[in-house]
Amino acid sequence: MKRVLLKLSGEVLMGAQDYGIDPEFVTELAREVKAAKDTGLEICLVIGGGNIFRGMAGAAKGMDRAQADYMGMLATVMNALAMQSALEQLGVPTRVQSAIEMDKVCEPVIRRRAERHLEKGRIVIFAAGVGAPYFTTDSGAALRAAEMRCDALFKGTSVDGVYDSDPKKNPQAKRYDTVDYDTVLAGNLKVMDASAVALCRDNAIPIVVFSIRERGNLAKVLSGTGVQTIVQEEA
Ligand code: UDP
DSSP states (O other), X not given: OOEEXXXXXXXXXXXXXXXXXXXXXXXXXXXHHHHHHHTTOXXXXXXXXXXXXXXXXXXXXXXXXXXXXXXXXHHHHHHHHHHHHHHHHXXXXXXXXXXXXXXXXXXXXXXXXXXXXXXXXXXXXXXXXXSSTTOOHHHHHHHHHHHTTOSEEEEEESSSSOBSSOTTTOTTOOBOXXXXXXXXXXXXXXXXXHHHHHHHXXXXXOEEEEESSSTTHHHHHHTTOSSOEEEOOOO
16 A cells, blocks of 8 residues: 555544544544554545534534534534644644635645645645535545545544444444445445445445554554454455
8 A cells, every 4th residue: 555545533533522622632643643654655634523513413403404514514624724733743744635715724625736745745634525515524535535546545433343233232243354335335334424435436445444542553454453344345
């Protein structure tokens, strides 16, 4: 692997809090990302916004869905800036590119410019998902992984892989080591939303689901030794 897309759920930026951003925890995450980059990988980063605002939650409380989704997208920009700050304090050069233009704080998404940043050893943090409501940052991650021709999409979240049923509700739930895209889609296995899984399937991008909560796990997973589930076309 030469180039990977790393997607982190917004909720992992909260640390032990139940809302928002814990700067100390963001620094810890940044250390893990730096260690991954130091192995020589080119890294595209996408961070969710669920620690601040999710459109569906706003809509459930009566907000207009599209409006709530735009708020969610803005939340991802705040997370991207927090991660940029943490990475740069560790000496890792980064650029944030947002799908919603905000030229006072970051660049717009320009694929060729992103390529150049990666060539120069910068991490590119893609913010604001696909820039449209009714999507999630998982879809944004799949889209950027495809257009940046990443070798794999690593999804760091609070569970350690894909299970055949919800492990929080069913203690017998079994974790897959590998599973194919269609099983994930047909079983609605909650790895990522369906549009993100389908985009990865159609572009043959493996999805690696792992827990980012355990320290050192990202490096292990990147070297193929960590606990993870790989979603890919079965041979
Ligand atoms: N969002 C959106 N379009 C996108 C990406 C994100 O509308 O392309 C909104 C949506 O409301 C979503 C919120 O931003 O709930 C935060 O993103 P997400 O839920 O994917 O964050 P995560 O679960 O990864 O923390």
